[in-house]
Amino acid sequence: MTPPSPKTSLGHIRVLDLTRVLAGPWCAQNLADLGADVIKVERPGAGDDTRSWGPPYLRDQDGNDTTEAAYYLAANRGKRSITLDISSPEGQQIVRDLVLHCDVVLENYKVGQLKKYGLDYESLRAIRPDLVFCSVTGFGQDGPYAHRPGYDFIIQGMGGFMSITGERDDLPGGGPQKAGIAISDLMTGMYASIAVLAALTHRDRTGEGQYIDMALLDVQVAMMANMATNFLSSGNAPVRWGNAHPNIVPYQTFATADGHIIVAVGNDGQYRKFVNAGGRPDLADDPRFATNPERVRNRDLLVPLLAHMVKARTKQEWIDQLEQAGVPCGPINRLDEVFDNPQVQARGMKLALPHPAAGQVNLVRSPMRMSATPPRHDMPPPMLGQHTDEVLAELLGQDAQQIAALRAKGVV
Template identity: 65%
Template sequence: MAPLANIRVLDLTRVLAGPWCTQNLADLGADVIKVERPGTGDDTRGWGPPYLKDQQGADTSEAAYYLSANRNKRSLALDFTTDAGREVVLALAAKADIVVENYKVGGLKKYGLDYASLKQINPRLIYCSITGFGQTGPYATRPGYDYIIQGMGGLMSITGEHDDLPGGGPQKAGVAVSDLMTGMYASVAILAALNERHSSGLGQYIDMALLDCQVAMLANQNLNYMTSGQVPKRAGNAHQNLVPYQVFEVEDGHLILAVGNDTQFASFCRLINMPELVEDERYRKNAGRVVNRDSLIPLLASVMKTRRRDTWLADLEASNIPAGPINTIDQVYADPQVIARQMKLELPHPAAGTTPMTASPMRFSDTPIQYRNAPPMLGQHSEDILREELGWGDEQIAALLGK
């Protein structure tokens, strides 16, 4: 039995934050029914190229972006703005454990699909709304997009090279981290509500906002500001609180050196034949190294340029000093550790034969993740859902789906 076997999720989300949440639930064994607009479906189905190739090498309609967040779900193509479509969603919600939606604030109320309405027919329902700014506050009605949230939430103010260096200035992360982190927080909140329901017997409403999650995920940078009154600035590839903990240029490229404590720093100084640095009061402790980074880093940078990357990595590992390469994504999937952890897999796909997938990082000793389905094609399971979940016959299905 998967951890969430027998849990039913009605997924009214699209793009990334909501689908990332519901893919987590699906990977954990929940039966996730993804309700999509007929004809177009989830917006990300068209967010390409690249698209998944069919067995003849031609593009399918499935964008790689969509594939990344919709594994293990079933797709129901349904227009719930019609009376017939709305009744189907209501019937499914009555049997669901969880509803996840990411429409604008109040967007589902006019269809009777808001929490207050659905709670009347299913008091055990856990209902999670994901929006840019939450259900309250002066920005509640604004649309929220990851890129904007990264800027508003402070991430871009601390990401990128120093302003006075070439290439300096605000920089977004390489993936939609606000969306992804909100999806993760939403997953945790839903599971907590599911556990609480064992005690109360009742569901509850969960209000998730991208901006809230972006602010929360600044972690140590939040407390750096709150405790010092100093606004953190961009530090490029250096760390605000640890030194040396950054990218260094080496003879044939770059590597990451991540000295996390004073013992590691002493080992590093022995490795580079500069034991005098450990005796220098400016550098002996991390606090001193942070304050005096401008004098220390040039000394280390000069030494790091004297050896090739792989030589450094071998020597650093032998000395128990954390370090690593900066891999391109193709190198990631060729890495022996990534291969050993089986982070890439293939799932059968009706249009392409198979589709590549990145595995879930959640590993269980007794109830492992089950990769049941590739991300569904639009409406792939419509007939099955209507027949199996609602007991509809052929005529009813044909009338609704226009077949």
């Protein structure tokens, strides 16, 4: 194990991570970034489902695919991997023994599944009363949907996100649209991270552990933010506006000669600067478009004129000119352009770590910047079972013969 730096926030915390796929591993990765010793428990021979969610896969030093899918790499840096069959009595006992050395347990099994193994919160807190135990499920531990499996795509639809995401229904391509990433999974992982840290703070003050019940649907409803309160305040359900804004015009994307840009005009003065930059001052003098309320009323007349104006120049020409004029704007970058961006490079968001199979793995660093206890970036996503012998010896005192016997029985 690479010892955590004494300057990390959570170098005194150990996490037993029984999660897989994305929401739970994202939480565990946040805790690992902050210095926690995260022990990832995986199925012997298979591991986390996302290890095989490719291509693309990480390539070895000869350019051949390894068994590590890029999806898995995104959510598992900074952890140690052990393989363990928790359906076996021996595997269940190893989990109990490890819990005695851990502060936090994360799990995302189906409701009630861990109870069958004697590994649920009530069973484990009997041996570790100050344990922080976090369950991540689709719908939570109670309610009529509790026993349903939860998938991010379905949750985005059920939780209202897709009702406000996508092009307007009356335009070509209109209709509901999911996000390009699994936002309910990721946000659940973020909320779970906050809840775990809050529970650890409470434990430090009182000595009391606790149970955390995180549900993807709860998180999706909560993250609707102002759209949810718009509905709760008015009784009117918001609708899809695509890349436009329901109350401000122009505040949307436009196609240029070689790509797309975002123009976010916030007031009438910025609007005049925008059309002046495009050689169309008449569009600011026209009373139908002179003020934002009139532009909103006449959106369908104005936007095609602006689209024609913007199409005449390249993306970079528009960005240079609008930035000089003080009009809020920005590009819509592909990911190759993101990582070529000088600001992204200056902030060091691309992270290269040594890897036992590939020599090096390229990842995205944690965005958390902390002056006294910065995140650690010294351990790549582990190979399947890479640390099994190490963890069993270090924490449970098992010798090579004992571990070999467990391996022969398929327990590890």
